[in-house]
Amino acid sequence: MNSNTLLLTAECDVPVVAGNRQGVLHAFLRSDLFEPLMRAADARRNWHNLSNEYDSEPFEPPLLREGFRATVSPLDHAGFLARLRWMLCEAFSPYGHHYPAADAEQLVHGFARELLGADGPAWSFAAVSPDFLRSTGYYSGEEPQRPAYFDGSGSDTVTFVHRGRTFHLLLTNGSP
Numbered sequence: 001m002n003s004n005t006l007l008l009t010a011e012c013d014v015p016v017v018a019g020n021r022q023g024v025l026h027a028f029l030r031s032d033l034f035e036p037l038m039r040a041a042d043a044r045r046n047w048h049n050l051s052n053e054y055d056s057e058p059f060e061p062p063l064l065r066e067g068f069r070a071t072v073s074p075l076d077h078a079g080f081l082a083r084l085r086w087m088l089c090e091a092f093s094p095y096g097h098h099y100p101a102a103d104a105e106q107l108v109h110g111f112a113r114e115l116l117g118a119d120g121p122a123w124s125f126a127a128v129s130p131d132f133l134r135s136t137g138y139y140s141g142e143e144p145q146r147p148a149y150f151d152g153s154g155s156d157t158v159t160f161v162h163r164g165r166t167f168h169l170l171l172t173n174g175s176p
Contacts, residue, residue, distance in 0.1 A: 068132035075125035128158035
């Protein structure tokens with residue numbers, strides 16, 4: 001993607017459906033699993049944005065913002081694919097690069113096939129307000145408080161994808 005992107009995958013004790021996905025998402029974000037997954041993904045990519053490994057000023061957890069909402073809004077399969085295309089072709093790119101439509105189409109369908117298998121429309125999708133992690137303040141003017149993931153731009157997105165007891169959380173920001 002034209003962003004810093006993390007994909008988290010988890011399973012839960014109950015099937016996730018439209019009626020409970022907000023609660024499942026909030027339970028996951030507050031669980032003992034979310035923060036270690038985020039920090040492990042950050043470290044695995046050698047970003048170290050969510051740790052103080054290279055910082056002279058230590059910071060403390062938690063990653064979550066106090067009073068977050070993480071509000072979900074339904075998407076359909078076509079909306080999910082359109083959102084991915086937008087990220088590649090139109091959203092702000094800190095790398096100064098957008099993909100040609102044909103290349104983006106191949107990337108979107110390849111990603112969706114890998115993530116969802118052949119039965120993509122059988123999954124359920126929701127956009128999530130990216131207000132649950134702190135902002136770097138790059139674009140929002142907000143005073144940064146580490147650790148931060150989002151940057152306050154229109155390229156901050158969170159997408160919740162679920163089927164049965166499995167869900168994926170795709171987090172993107174437009175920071176370099």
